[in-house]
Amino acid sequence: MDLTSQNKQWLLDKLGPSDDLEHRTMKSPTMSLELLFITNICDSVVIREEIIQPFFQMNNEIDFENYLLSFPGCDRPASNVDSLNKIMSGFVAILFQDHILLFQAAQIKAAALSTAQVEATIQGPQTAFSEHIDTNLNLIRFRYKNSSLRVESREIGRLSRSKLCLLYDDMNVDHEVLDQLKKKLDQIKVDNLQSVTELHQLLTKQKYTLFPTFINTERPDRAILNISQGKVIIMLEGTPFVLILPAVFFDFYSAMDDNYQLSLVGYFLQCLRYVALFLSLVLPAAYVALTAYNPEIFRVQLALSIAGSRASVPYPAYVEVLLMLGLMELLLEASIRLPKSVGSTATTVGGLILGQAATSAGLISNIMIIIVSTVAISNFVVPVNSMSFAMRIMKYPLVLLASMLGITGLVLGLIGMIAYLTNLRSFGVPYLRIFFYRK
Incomplete structure (x- = not known):
């Protein structure tokens, strides 16, 4: 096996097998050579017009090589590693009988982004x-x-x-x-x-x-x-x-900004997201449990303040929570479906009017407005949208358990959710595994 064949085989071993790797042989009556390139990062028009068509118009290999070397992006590689790096950057490797040329044919499709x-x-x-x-x-x-x-x-x-x-x-x-x-x-x-x-x-x-x-x-x-x-x-x-x-679960609460910020800032933002996760899950159920079943947990002043704000509310705490959470979900869904030009304005004004009117009419308490607003803000802290939808739904089983069993129901609901997550697998990887990445 000659030196060029060894170089070619080394490149093929490093690059393949891959469906976007193109290895093509060209033959004419006077010469023969091979092309090796990656289709997704090379311009096929440049390859066709600057390499393939002139190949069949040249009489010998020397003239074709001199023609290629006249391009500023064409050169001989210093080593196999140099050939490999340039192929990965959009060069075409032209394999002659006894040497290799690298031709610049990179195509960056930035216009479509x-x-x-x-x-x-x-x-x-x-x-x-x-x-x-x-x-x-x-x-x-x-x-x-x-x-x-x-x-x-x-x-x-x-x-x-x-x-x-x-x-x-x-x-x-x-x-x-x-x-x-x-x-x-x-x-x-x-x-x-x-x-x-x-x-x-x-x-x-x-x-x-x-x-x-x-x-x-x-x-x-x-x-x-x-x-x-x-x-x-x-x-x-x-x-x-x-x-x-x-x-794994922790992937959904990591944003790319964590890597671009200073390390302490990134850790702070991650902690902030887990605080938001806790608030969005626990706050509505905790309100129901503490106001209806376990008010003794509060300080006396806070318990009296909450009881005073709920004095005019004609139904139990869990009905109040479910009503406000339902209205919040409707506003969120409307903000997605409405045209962008009016969506944010309509939902913001609608939320303000509904909240103020419901409070003035004595249908909900003032503290309920604070809780719903906190939950809505906390839901949007999740970097990956699919996990945000899951957490929006998980609030309701916790509220129902809290309405039946108080703090005990809330704790049982959290334990059940953690047990369910522990049992989940993503192609064999435990869902609550913390250190998945290979370093």
Whole structure:
């Protein structure tokens, strides 16, 4: 085996197997050579017009090589590692009989990108995934220039025939999880698949589950971070969101801003989110339990103040809480469905008018307005939206238990929720596992 063949085999071993790796042989009556490049980060028009067409117009290899070297982006590699790094940056490796040339053909699809709408950040990258899977692959490849990154493509959906890609780092990924995922994908038989959230439901063991076991994100930086930590990314054509798996509970309460801020600031923000989680879950149920069953826990002054604010309320505390939480859910849903130009204004004004009118009419207490506002604000602290919906629903079972058993019911409800979370698995990974990442 000559030196060029050894170099070629070394590059193929490092880069493949990957569905976006192109290895092509070109032959003419006078010469023969091979091309090696990554399709998602190279411009096919440049390759066709600057390499392939001139190849068939040249009479010999020397003239073709001199023609290529006349381009400013073409050069001979210093080593195999240099060849590998440049291929990962959008170069085309042109393999002659006894040497290699690297030709600059990178294509950055920045025009098709937009800013993140759901997971906003202050100091980090602002771009989000698009609905075109090739653009998303281009974005990942340019930001994660590691030769162990693998891309596997397949079609899913009998009628839609949607393109689906798996991305992972072959050196870090848990291959048992990867094999299990591939088996589950092969077992999926559906007609249409339009969103990764549909795929999430199809891949989940439990038919009815409340807590998400995969991360649904629109941020490329979050996807790249999780690839480097050994997780698998699922991309689907036609949606700007990707799935990250496996995922544990603590992943849903970590934002990308935690990495971009100073370390102490990041820890403070994480603690703040868990405080918000506790408030959004416990506060409504605790209000019901303490006002209806266990008022002795309060100081006398606070107990009298709450009792005075509820003096005109004609129904029990749990009815008051359920009524206000229901109105809050209606306002949140209306803010999503209304046109953006009027949505925020209509819901803000509606909330103020309803709260003030209900308080003046004696239908709810003043402290109830404070509790509902705190719960609403705490719900929006969750960085990943799918977990926010789960926590919005979990309040209601706790309120019902507190209305029947007081503080005891609240404690039993929290213990039951923790037991349920402990039993959950995300492709074999315990849901409440704290240290999942591979370093």
